[in-house]
Amino acid sequence: MPQIQRTPLADQAADLLLDRIRSGEWELGQKLPGETTLAPQLGVGRSTVREAIRQLAGRGVLATRQGSGVFVTALDVPEDWDAVLRRADIVSIIEARIAIESEAAALAAERRTAADVRAIRRALDARAVATASLEEHVDADTAFHRSIVVAAHNPILLELFDGLTPRLRQAMIEMLRIRAGFGGTADHARHVLLSDTVAAHDARAAAAESRAHLSELKGALS
Template identity: 85%
Template sequence: MAPIQRIPLADQAAEVLLERVRSGEWELGQKLPGETTLAPQLGVGRSTVREAIRQLAGRGVLTTRQGAGVFVTALDVPEDWDAVLRRADIVSVIEARIAIESEAASLAASRRTASDVRAIRKALDVRRDATRSIEEHVDADTAFHRSILVAAHNPILLELFDGLTPRLRQTMIEMLRIRAAYGGADDHARHVRLAETVIDRDADAAASESRSHLSGLKLALA
């Protein structure tokens, strides 16, 4: 028989506070009552309240501002990113790519350096020649799109793109296997146009070209 698990008071207090946040008792950005108020409400000591607050701060729900108090920074515990991606359908992933990459293409056109241009052109050439296998083609395609994300010089957009890549990779491989065809002159020409808009510093055209390309992919996968 498994032993009875005793849940620490701080864990219990954290869950009660979290439920109160979820219920809407405190709004986003609102300051919580002080420890002397919360402690009797929760039936615990002030040190337990402090530990509960530390737990919720670590989970992204609360934040402590020195000299100001404790404030609500999220209305629930953020779900694990990998779990979100595993549950998401592929169309949702493509829609996220559209949002990320169209903005990144615009930024890349404004911020790209000579080094970025060399990297984009190299990735484009590798993509053109990646014909030995579907896996090689998908990886080369991803590397090309990533070169534009790098040229945007926005680490958050790049991190989001990298987070989506594993979820998308297998789906693209499976789709192309069903089609029994991949690449081709027309497909590559679209990527050439996207590269050229970034290299030519045409931010509006870069965003439009990226959005158009990925919207076509969304239709193909829907």
């Protein structure tokens, strides 16, 4: 077993444990050996092992279960979300939108309040007149789709949508530049239909309309 050569010891111990997890020594959900076993393997004291485990637990790789031990909960440190989004291509972003927004549309149709419908209609009207620039149109379009996600009353879906928004805005601007146009009567009609299905409590139609609309955007890139 490689041993630690320099400080900080807890950081080095955490790195060595993470390397062993990445190499497949322990599988997802598997229990790690106890501190008395790991400490001599790593060449550190038990308190250093405990600190290393705390570090990896904070990074989502390990979890301590009271009275049971320490278990592997991820096989690597999750990559920074912003870095993933910056690297993602337009198709990947649209596919993520399909997953988030089609479910959000269905939930919005089931859960929307009268206030939600009014907010969706206002966003729809604002989208219809946001034609001065491509950027203005994309921002108004994003606000409309966000109003539907808000109406789903699911904070996780809303957080995912908001997390996508900066990269989504960039991707949509890039895509519409490729298409050399935005808006139009047919496009607006699709958004009217989506808002109508949500207002009508038609969850199946809302999900289908959201998926169809975004799938058309994806298809336009291929």
